Amino acid sequence: MAPAGRLHVIAGCMSSGKTGELIRLLSRHAVTGHKMLIYKHAVDSRDGAKARSRLGTEMEAVVVADSSGIDGDDCRVIAIEEAQFFDEGLVDVVRTLLREGRLVYITGLAQDFRGEPFGVMPTLMSLADEISLLTAICQKCHGVGTRTQRIIDGEPAPWDSPLILVGGADYYEARCPDCHEVPGRPGA
Template sequence: MLVAIVGPMFAGKTTELIRRVERQIIAGRSAAIFKPSIDSRYDALSVAAHNGLRLRAVAVPPDESGVREIAEEGAKYDVVAVDEVQFFPPSLAEALDGLADDRLVIAAGLNLDYRGEPFETTMRVAAYADKVVSLTAVCKICGRPATRTQRLIGGRPAPADGPRILVGGGETYEARCRRHHVVPGLREGAGAPRRIGGRRAVG
C-alpha cells in the first residue's frame, strides 16, 4: 500500500509521516525512513517536523542514485517512508509503487512550489498512491486554510525568477491561502494573485 501525504509547508506532513511510522513500529514491524541529503534544516540524521518531533532517518542523495538506494534498502523492511519527496527525481514514484506491492510505503512532500506550480515528483507519487492525505496549514495573513507556500526575501514576497529549490524554514517561508499567495512577476493564470474589482488582492 502506498500512502501519499501532500500539502504546503507548515501543514504537518512530516508529523503525520512520523505518526504513521511510529504506529507500525509499536506493532512490531520493521521500518526505514529516508530523506534527501540536502534537507539538513533541523537534523541531518532524522526527519524533523517544525514542531520539534523527530525520528531517525537515512539521508540519501536527491538523484537517481538515491532513488536506487531507497528501492534496494527499502525492500528489506516492512514499512518504508520517504520525506520531502519533491526533492527527488520523478522516477521515485515508480520505485515506491514497486515497493508498495509487498509493504506499506508512506511518502510526504510539498504539493506546489513557491510559485504555486505543482512539484512533478509529488504529483506522480500521489497518482500511484492507494490513499492521498491532503493537508492544509493556516494562512499567516488571514487565518484561513492555506494550500500554498509563500517564499519571502527580507520579509517581502520573492519574485518568480528565483531558484525553484531553496531549503529553508520559518525565516524564508510562510503558509498562505490562495488569496494571499503573491509571486511578483508571475504570469496571470499560473498561480498569480487574484484580482478583485480590478485590484490585486495582496493582504
C-alpha cells in the first residue's frame, strides 16, 4: 500500500508571512528531489504565475480558475496558495491528493475581514496533520495581529460589504482583536 499523504496548513491573517513560510517549508524538500507544484487561484493575480513572499523569495506557480484545475500531475509535493478563494470542491481535491500519498501544503486566511471562519479553510484545518498558525504585527498598536482589517476608501469596511472584492478598491492590513473594526456587526 502506498504511504498516506500528509496535510500541513499554514494559516494566519494578512501580512503574517504565510507565503514566506510556505517557500521555506517547500525548500526543505530539495534534499529529496521530489517534484513539486504550487497552485494559486486566478482571483489572487497580483504576482502573476508566482508565489512571492515579502522576504523576496519566490517560486513558480500554476494559476487555476477553480479547484477542478488541481490534479497534482506527477508531483509528490503539492502546495495550494490562498485556499480561502477556492470553492467547496477543494476539500475533495485535497482528500484525493492525500489518498494518492502526496505531501500537501496549504496557505490561507483562517478568518475573513469580519473575523468569521473563511470559506474552506476551517474544514482544511480540521483535516490537517499539522497547522502553523502565524501572527502579524497590528498596524495600529503594534501588538499581536491575528485579524485581517479591510479598509475601503480609508474607512473600516462594513460587515455587509462583499466577502471578495475583485479589482482592488479595498485594502487590507493586520490588526489585533482590540483594533479590529467591523462597523455594522450584527449584535454589536
